[in-house]
Amino acid sequence: MTVDRRRVTTVLVALLFGVFGSLLTSAPASAHAALTASDPANGSVVPDAPNRVTLTFSESVQLIAGKIRVLAPDGSRADQGEPTVSGSEVTIPLRTGGGRGTYLVSYRVTSADSHPVAGTITYSVGAASTPPSADSEADVTVDPVVKALIPVGKYLGYAGLILLVGPVLVLALLWPHRLDRRGPGRLIWTGIGLVVGSTLLGLWLQAPYTLGSGLFDVTVDDIRTVLGSTFGAVMLVRLGVVTAAAFLLRPLLTGPGGGESRLDLALLGVLGVAALATWPLTGHPTASPVAGVSVVIDALHLGAVAVWVGGLVMLLGFLLPRANGRELGAILPIWSRWAMAAVGALIFAGVVQSLIEVSNIDGLINSTYGRMILAKIGLAAVVIGIAAFSRKLVNSRAAEDSPGPLRKIVMAELAIIAVILGVTSFLVQEPPPRTVQAAEVGTSTPSTISETLTSQNMSLQVSVFPAKVGNNSIHLYAYTLDSKPLPVVEWKATASLPAKGIEAIEIPLLRITDFHAIGDIALPQAGEWTFKFTARTTEIDQSNLTMTAKIS
Template sequence: MTAEKRRRWAVLAALVLGALTVFVGPASPASAHAVLQRTTPATQSVVQAAPADVKLTFSEGVNPVAGKIQVIAPNGDRVGGDPRAEGSTLIIPVRADQRGTYLVSYRVISADSHPVSGAFTFSVGATSAVPALTEDGDETDPVVAGVIPVAKFLGYAGLVLVVGPVLVLLFLWPSRLSRRGPARLVRTGLGLVAASTLAALYLQAPYTSGGTILDAGGLGDVVASAFGTALLVRLGLLVAIAIMLRPILAVRGDGGRTGEGPIDLIVLAALGAAAIFTWPLTGHPSASPVAAVSVVADAVHLVSMAVWLGGLVMLIGFLLRQASERELGAILPIWSRWAALAVGALLLAGVVNALIEIGTLDALTGTTYGRFILVKTALFAAVVGIAAYSRSLVRKRVTAERPGRIRTAVRAELAITVVVLGVTSVLVQQTPARTEAENAVLADQGYFSVLVDSPLYTLQVELDPAKVGGNSLHLYAYEPGTTNLLTTEEWTTTAALPAAGIEPIDVPMLRVADNHAISEFQLPAAGTWEFKFTLRTTEIDQATVTVTVDVAS
């Protein structure tokens, strides 16, 4: 191997290693991409009548993970039935025939194929010690979480090595030059995409179940899912594309290729477009608020990236070394226009997706997803600057006089875009900023609301801001299990903090309507407060319900 070849391979290895460090570094499990909005019974509520089922409502559609959804009774028995999903609501039949606290543990798959796990409690009649889980596995294995971005990076790299080189071979490649090198490049790209797809299909099983990398027990469920279907379709399309590419990659004795007709190119383009759409259909765009727009924008983003970066690979790997001055004089202006169009489409699609997935300036700077977007934008700005410099060299036609300058510029452009690929591989595993911001709002909104049941009434409790200091309490009474207003004769409320030794404090209530009472009062300390509400609905009928509220400092 010559010194020049060794130097080129060393540069390529350094670029790949640099990109790997970008996405292997943050190998923590990806966060949930759907938000648990409410539960019935409500979290930490005390209900008098045992529920027939438990309902969890999320911000997007979910599917249950087999064996990972449990309802544990106060005595430790599993009392949950087979869960079912109805859109964004997960319904778990329960046999809640014991008095005390129940623990609900769940793991579901969100619409964008990412797992969502968590747990909460509710009590029947009165609170008791929280039962222990009978199984673990609610967290994503860190090895699985680390390998998934690597597999995604290989898929993106393979896409680059197919799309850009094929376009160059079709429209810019000098007929006198051998196609052996580019053909090997394209075949390598096809192999990388296939390997990445198979890896993604396999890894989705332990990723969704919370198992180790060797745990493929749920592979059948993955294959049967929409995610698995999209990946299988991609594999089938890859086979068809490989067959259609044979005449383009075939080499004649003079270094040229066998011919292909316009119908073949149309079919190849259609197959390629269909394959591209399998990427957004298995990621964030499929669960976006405007899924059709997000899917199209993401597909345009991928194609533009593959054309631009794949063309740079062909320039630096072959054309700048093998093409003559006259050939470069014809090729580079055309490539420069292609690159400008690809960059423009890349920028437009990226802005559209960022507006959808981020939404607000606070989410851009205050979320992990947003910060990755900022890093990617900075890198993109740098590479656009270098590309503009390359275009200026082409316009000035200095490539023949000083070819080293454009080679250096293209290498720098290629280096940064490889790192951008690495950042993208991590980005697609992160919780979208809109979802992360919604999670933060739910966690810090300083507002508590719950519905609790008794044989005489259903009570809606609202406490604002549920923090130390002044609070507003609103109580609304309804007929049991309905939304019909219930006239209430008397309201009595007490609040206690047993963990801090604070005995029940009377909370004065002001009746403002037949079914509505309010109070303004002070909470002196943070912790889990226990509220007891006694409502008298007639001269002799009354019932008491208990609600626990986590009060922040």
């Protein structure tokens, strides 16, 4: 028994630290939600103060109390009342009569996959100014201690799942009656403890994670809010399922032969499926374009990993050292079929999930996410080759009399699986191509050129959009030197490109209000264009202003 216990301890330590070591040092997975649009647009200049700001995300989001605000140019709060959310659109009501200058919108919401999504955008009324610099940075960060502990909780939970599902299946269906069950029992209780502990830790960490607060800055109301969320409900279901399974497992873990009934085993199977489903329901699959398919596929993936790796641990740590040749002759062929079925399920689930997340060849080849998937495919091919060799060894019956070679093969399988999960640890942190594209759309600033020109009598705000070769829109806003709207009787404007010999082109302008005019012009070439504006404010008073702008 001393040798067996030492061997089991070695196997478990190697599995937990070799397989999950790189996972524990990773940051939390990137959120799938991304800001795709806003009104006013990020970086834009609008003539009049809006009565609301609208934020549109790539998936549905939930609000976090007190974590959305709009700051006026003087640093005061420009928002009023509570923001509202409808699916993926958040609406923030604003105070009326906002002044000129640049406004800062800071937001922090929870995405469908339970991750906080935070950031800032700016827009300007009339003319750009220095953005307000309140403590908005604190609203978009995650406490580093919380950030480090989240993957610890997640992957200890995965380790618990592996040490629970696979060993229970082997103990219930393949374990010889004459062998003692105390060793596997300790393994299974360890798995239950890891799952329960990681779930409780996850519930605690979700509060500071979503709020951006410190690890111990959690109040009872914060925990109550987490428990009332979708994330909290799913985690409570996981705790209930694991607790019920623990009671049903007691007969299976007591003494040779156990005292389990067929009904107990059937109920354990149902509870196992329910427990597996709680992992994708609190993660990225819920944010997938086809969430129902992704949840089922992810649960299948987790179940296959738990059966395969957990079964290998039982085989290496207990069955190969303890079972005799006759028992191994009965057990190994069955286990070999199970392993091949689990590998097949892994391949199927991986292919489907990759197609959902990557969707095209370019994303597979030219993105970090896609290249990691290719690395996993290569490693999986190696494992399949090793598994095929072990199956051949089992079919030849050589392992019954001399299990040493099979033991080495199983250790090789676990080693390659450790590498695969190491790659996965980085993969789950890397946003898939579809998310990167959405984020790029949301964070890109419109290519608007905005300048304020001044003369002795007026201040002229000029906006050129999109500042590229082709059709461009020109907006002109006239103000007095103390930033009050200045009526303009007549507008004139021209554009020229002296470096390319392009003479002045007249820009037709249309008066929209007393102080606002717009125009459209086709700019045929890139370069430093010269824009000249004339604004006549009375029969005898007018201002001539000039600016240059780089058109790309």
